[in-house]
Amino acid sequence: MTLEGKVALVTGGGSGIGRGTAVRLARDGANICVADIDMDGAEETASMIREFGRDAITVRANVAAKPQVQEAFDRCVKDLGRLDVAVANAGIGRGASVFDMELKDWQDQVDINLTGVFLTVQAAAQRMRDLGNGGRIVCISSLAALNTGANTWSYSATKAGVAMMVRGWAQELGPHGITINAIGPGVIDTPLAHALAGDEGGPIRTNLEQRTPIGRVGRPSDIAGLISFMAGPDGEFMSGSYVLIDGGIRDARPPMAEDPNDPRVQEIMRHQATGMARREKLQPLIDAR
Numbered sequence: 001m002t003l004e005g006k007v008a009l010v011t012g013g014g015s016g017i018g019r020g021t022a023v024r025l026a027r028d029g030a031n032i033c034v035a036d037i038d039m040d041g042a043e044e045t046a047s048m049i050r051e052f053g054r055d056a057i058t059v060r061a062n063v064a065a066k067p068q069v070q071e072a073f074d075r076c077v078k079d080l081g082r083l084d085v086a087v088a089n090a091g092i093g094r095g096a097s098v099f100d101m102e103l104k105d106w107q108d109q110v111d112i113n114l115t116g117v118f119l120t121v122q123a124a125a126q127r128m129r130d131l132g133n134g135g136r137i138v139c140i141s142s143l144a145a146l147n148t149g150a151n152t153w154s155y156s157a158t159k160a161g162v163a164m165m166v167r168g169w170a171q172e173l174g175p176h177g178i179t180i181n182a183i184g185p186g187v188i189d190t191p192l193a194h195a196l197a198g199d200e201g202g203p204i205r206t207n208l209e210q211r212t213p214i215g216r217v218g219r220p221s222d223i224a225g226l227i228s229f230m231a232g233p234d235g236e237f238m239s240g241s242y243v244l245i246d247g248g249i250r251d252a253r254p255p256m257a258e259d260p261n262d263p264r265v266q267e268i269m270r271h272q273a274t275g276m277a278r279r280e281k282l283q284p285l286i287d288a289r
């Protein structure tokens with residue numbers, strides 16, 4: 001019970017990683033404020049928490065709207081009595097090619113993934129400073145802060161921004177006894193990432209499992225466990241960090257490497273053969289030092 005008597009607010013707590021986190025922090029002993037735009041999801045999370053005897057309240061808050069975020073934190077402090085942990089988790093994905101990206105999709109993604117994290121952290125930090133008990137803030141970035149692609153560049157931009165904002169904020173928050181860190185999940189099986197994670201037993205999932213060194217897709221509880229560490233007593237000296245948690249997939253073989261008939265794979269093999277021939281030619285010259 002590392003968080004006995006503490007209070008945590010989780011944005012996007014009505015689904016996926018946010019729900020897993022809200023439930024985990026409650027199991028660690030905390031009472032929870034679940035903030036979301038989806039109140040059905042938020043209520044479901046709150047009932048899961050109440051089932052094992054913790055207090056849970058729900059607040060409708062769009063993280064892109066400053067008054068709603070401020071109100072959510074005010075409700076949390078008023079109804080649950082304090083604020084010790086804030087998790088800026090709410091986020092969306094709006095992938096598209098640079099030719100086709102709609103301005104509205106770009107704007108929504110920036111408003112929620114970047115401005116939403118800023119507004120959440122600002123509201124949390126103001127209250128933690130004023131209450132004077134320090135605090136722990138965790139922001140959900142992504143593996144996509146490090147890797148990107150033709151359809152994920154805009155999502156990546158927001159997630160890289162989160163990792164960098166956290167480093168700057170750590171400088172100012174530390175003297176108030178507040179730590180702040182970013183987490184970079186890999187592929188976690190949630191409604192947001194279902195197209196990437198695929199169905200259990202299906203071809204996408206099997207391919208993903210084969211390419212992931214740990215041999216399985218990520219679960220919300222994997223991320224929640226790391227958040228629990230950051231929020232608990234052992235996390236006291238950790239601030240300004242970005243922690244990747246992806247089962248090792250960042251450096252895994254690309255999917256095409258598994259199909260020898262793929263023309264791209266054949267090209268790679270040709271280049272490898274040329275490279276090997278060149279190496280054999282040069283090696284005696286290298287050895288003749």
Ligand SMILES: NC(=O)c1ccc[n+]([C@@H]2O[C@H](COP(=O)([O-])OP(=O)(O)OC[C@H]3O[C@@H](n4cnc5c(N)ncnc54)[C@H](O)[C@@H]3O)[C@@H](O)[C@H]2O)c1
Pocket residue numbers: 011012013014015016017018035036037038041061062063064089090091092093112116140141142143144184185186187188189190191192193
């Ligand atoms: N699932 C993954 O593989 C993965 C990987 C890396 C990072 N992430 C990040 O983790 C976070 C959680 O994602 P998830 O996979 O659990 O997604 P999810 O879609 O299952 O859950 C997201 C929750 O956020 C809420 N939400 C969306 N917009 C909101 C807004 N404007 N204000 C308040 N709440 C809002 C949704 O209603 C939902 O309950 C996101 O920031 C996402 O970018 C996910």
